[in-house]
Amino acid sequence: MNKQSSRPTALELWLERNATFPGNVTRLLHLIVACLLVAARGASATPCQFESQGEGRVTAIDARSLRLDDGREIRLTGIEPTATTKQALTTLLVGRDVILRSADDTPDRYGRQGALVFVGESDISVQATLLAEGDAIVSAEIADKDCAAALMAAEAEARRQKKGSWADLSAIKNAESPDDILAGIGRFVVVEGKVLSVRQAGAMTYLNFGRNWTRGFAVTISKRMIPAFESAGIALKSLENKRIRVRGWAEGNTGPRIDVRLVGQIELLGANEPTGVRP
Template sequence: MTLDATSPGNVTRRSILIAAAFLLGSCITAFASPCQFESQGEGRVAAIVDARNVRLDDGRDIRLTGIEATTSTRQALTSQLVGRDVALRGTDDTPDRYGRQAALVFIGEADTSVQEMLLAQGDALVSAEIADKDCAAALMSSEAEARRQKKGNWADPSAIKNAESPDDILAGIGRFMVVEGKVLSVRQAGAVTYLNFGRNWTRGFAATISRRTLPAFESAGIALKSLENRRIRVRGWVEGTTGPRIDVLRVGQVELLGANEPNGVRP
């Protein structure tokens, strides 16, 4: 006996196939990288300009957004990217004043960006410039896993600077650093809020937050005064003369740490 298209058996089979297809699609979506922004084109990597920039064979210079370099970044890029076909994704393909296009870079049809791979290997640091929360969280997660496993840059105990040793931080002036410590006081002076990590305000390490950045912290549910006596991790470019500081321009530059986290590593 042959079942027609509307028979209960065929309807059941079609329902099962549709449900399976829906579940498969949901799984693919669930496991896809959250950094899948709009396509900004494709190309082949001809050269590594420096630890943050690559040049395509059509002459375009691409800046790898979302990361800052470590001593091993350039070598990692050279081994992974030269001669490879890549896809570019991002929120804005407008070149910067140096003619560089900022983008997340994907090798071939890969779902994971080169940035995430570098972070997972300990060959880069999260820059906190990605505004998209899900993508930013994915990058942070990749870095955190490398930190837990002491891979690459994180094999060096001095990769995270101690806020109680301002001289060590000041020695890296002009460099991008990750600093951890306890906020001893939160003070406002004019349009700037200071997160002070030392009792000597002129020589101790401080993170500074301008008034125009406050709404972003408020939107994230973080009251700056609540950071007093909390352990936090701050990342950014070190500035200063007598005492080192990092200017916090984005909420992602600040991470709250649990009281029992050794060296800031989350369990």
């Protein structure tokens, strides 16, 4: 739910003062003003302003979650931590009053409430602040398109400026170097490269980045995910010979894999953007 003011806008006040025009003119003015109001409110809406799910004071922190003074444990949705996340969170949040926002307050299997966290009345989430400083990585779990785009934009700017973890050349793995990706098994990684082939085997689609399908890096996508990609305007076969950035948990034994379960885990790269290098 987006947070909107109930106060009348300048357009609404103007319409009230000029409500004595002939009927057909008044109806036309109402239509024009209604369209302008919708456009204005849409443009001014701040991303990630979901329904409030409570508030509290932060008493303890780790890299993935924080604890409030009422005992609740809050998981920071939308991001994955880096080596600097915990220290950055400690500076930002310990002893501070926060507001929790999310579309759903159902606890996860560990009893943690997932939420975007805001300090006081700030419109900028703590997650966006971490991403903008290179102290976190987008997890792609946020379904709301505007919020997801805002978080991704914050990360992209940190990559561009080589902030935080992005100052390390190994922060983005090259799909042509599977051994480097294998070294990150069990960790959340970001990989860039060219998809050499798209193959389907049973209920799984494989995006292959190497000619040796056994040892090369590959992305796996379950058949049940295909409708979600199609709804986003992406035909998996169209990714062949395209350069992409993919994020997720590195797994595999002989050849590294990332299992894609969310459309946002895959980004198309520009034609002139070099593989394995930050934009």
